[in-house]
Amino acid sequence: MQMRLEVVQVPVSDVDRSKAFYTEKLGFVVDHDVEHIPGMRVVQLTPPGSAASVVIGTGMTTMAPGSLEGLQLVVPDITAVRGELVRRGADISEIQDLGGVLFAYFSDPDGNRWVMQGQTRQDIRDAHKTQG
Numbered sequence: 001m002q003m004r005l006e007v008v009q010v011p012v013s014d015v016d017r018s019k020a021f022y023t024e025k026l027g028f029v030v031d032h033d034v035e036h037i038p039g040m041r042v043v044q045l046t047p048p049g050s051a052a053s054v055v056i057g058t059g060m061t062t063m064a065p066g067s068l069e070g071l072q073l074v075v076p077d078i079t080a081v082r083g084e085l086v087r088r089g090a091d092i093s094e095i096q097d098l099g100g101v102l103f104a105y106f107s108d109p110d111g112n113r114w115v116m117q118g119q120t121r122q123d124i125r126d127a128h129k130t131q132g
Helices: 015-025 078-087 121-131
Strands: 007-009 029-037 040-046 053-058 069-074 096-098 101-107 113-118
Touching: 015 029, 015 040, 015 053, 078 101, 078 113
Parallel strands: 007 053, 069 113
Antiparallel strands: 029 040, 040 053, 096 101, 101 113
């Protein structure tokens, strides 16, 4: 048996505002933006380098906009990625070291809460050893 989680729904109140946030501020790529049936708009967005996507839209879920929390974006260099997202206008927390694992937090316009997880300090030290 094989199963892959490839798409997660993110409940939003304003699809166009959210689409702009995810593409302009976070750099997600629009895979498609279609209205399958009247009242059901599906916008699939993929983070750079990810095999999984998120879907925002209308007519798909009963989840309240802003009720999702804890989706994690795992990045190889949290300092660099955070810096790029801040330059794009995203409001992201300072990086926190929680026992050697690095985290930063942000929310979309509806308040859906995301976590960015970086490599551990040991991973960074090991990478520098192999490069030097």
